[in-house]
Amino acid sequence: MxxxxxxxxxxxxxxxxxxxxxxxxxxxxxxxxxxxxxxxxxxxxxxxxxxxxxxxxxxxxxxxxTDLHRWGVNRLANGSFEDIDGMLEAGWGFYHADGTLNGWENLDDPRAEVTWSGYHGVTATDGDYMLDLDASPGNISFGQVVSDAVDGQTYTVSFDAADPRNDNGVDVYWGGELVGSVNPEGATMQNYNFEIEGGAGDGSNLLMISGTGPEDNIGAYVDSVSVGN
Ligand SMILES: [Ca+2]
Ligand SMILES: [Ca+2]
Ligand SMILES: [Ca+2]
Structure with missing residues (x-):
């Protein structure tokens, strides 16, 4: 540079x-x-x-x-799950043959399933797709390192989630520590957000999102995941 x-x-x-x-x-x-x-x-x-x-x-x-910020920048790649490049199409949506998800690290072995907006009555809040946190083999955990996070600086992680089956939840980890545990109810997406601090926890700046609840192939659906400011 x-x-x-x-x-x-x-x-x-x-x-x-x-x-x-x-x-x-x-x-x-x-x-x-x-x-x-x-x-x-x-x-x-x-x-x-x-x-x-x-x-x-x-x-x-x-x-x-007024502060040490960059405005309007989502520090995550593919936070809306609209990047389906290379994925295989199924009736309900898309998946990679190796279970990965573009832009995200697969931190658990089950495959990621990106579903069409409207699946199980849930409408994606951005674009055409959202992520099912309980894919075919069970609950999944997906993460992404926020590589440009500055130690000590506060950021906001935000996402939308819905749970048409009413028995699933979403856990959010930052630097290996649980920072949020939400229980969306119903098919309408709701927004959740948490403040996180650069370098907190184990210092890895790893954001991880995990599905919870019975492993029955229908999980919470998430969309519009971002880490901003
Ligand atoms: Ca989306
Ligand atoms: Ca729930
Ligand atoms: Ca489930």
């Missing part, structure tokens, strides 16, 4: 950091309050070849900076 440009205005300090994996990450640390407009974005040119960064920079235009 190379950074060129004039000093930022108004005493704003911009820090560029690379994460442990070597992938280029841009963290904006602005020590002065105030409005950041297109002028700020124009003061730094980031040559990284990463398209999302230019989106993030553009997204800063006009936003009020």
């Amino acid at each position: 190379s950074v060129t440009g004039k000093p930022a205005p108004l005493g704003a300090l911009i820090r560029f950091a690379a994460d442990e994996a070597g992938a280029v990450t841009v963290d904006w640390v602005v020590l002065t309050g105030g409005l950041v407009g297109l002028g700020l974005a124009a003061t730094a040119v980031v040559s990284s070849g990463v398209e999302s960064q230019s989106h993030e920079i553009a997204g800063l235009a006009g936003q009020s900076i």
